[in-house]
Amino acid sequence: QVQLVESGGGLVQPGGSLRLSCAASGFTFSRATMSWYRQGPGKERELVAVITSTSGRTDYADSMKGRFTISRDNAKNIVYLQMNSLNVEDTAVYYCRSSVAGRQYWGQGTQVTVSS
Numbered sequence: 001q002v003q004l005v006e007s008g009g010g011l012v013q014p015g016g017s018l019r020l021s022c023a024a025s026g027f028t029f030s031r032a033t034m035s036w037y038r039q040g041p042g043k044e045r046e047l048v049a050v051i052t053s054t055s056g057r058t059d060y061a062d063s064m065k066g067r068f069t070i071s072r073d074n075a076k077n078i079v080y081l082q083m084n085s086l087n088v089e090d091t092a093v094y095y096c097r098s099s100v101a102g103r104q105y106w107g108q109g110t111q112v113t114v115s116s
Contacts, residue, residue, distance in 0.1 A: 002026035002105045004096045009110030012086055016114070020081040022096030022107055029077040032100035036070060036081045038092035038112075048094070049081060086114045
């Protein structure tokens with residue numbers, strides 16, 4: 001069965017960095033478009049970044065460009081989100097999503113809290 005397991009969240013001070021990981025299993029990872037989403041307190045879930053399956057092309061929400069980097073390791077079936085220059089507005093639960101063969105799957109999320 002499909003599993004997406006996020007890790008790497010935690011408490012960080014403003015200006016700090018975190019790297020999130022999402023370990024995938026149960027599907028052909030190399031064929032999946034992988035994305036990170038987030039949902040802040042009282043907010044709707046929003047797209048953070050996406051990386052395609054074949055070319056590895058990436059795209060980001062405007063507020064994350066230049067601060068966040070999405071990458072993938074197809075040999076390990078892991079997608080990463082490197083987050084730099086974090087601010088309090090980045091506080092959210094971060095979710096990993098896979099899209100493959102017309103189906104989407106979600107992880108359980110990992111909490112990121114940016115606070116001094």
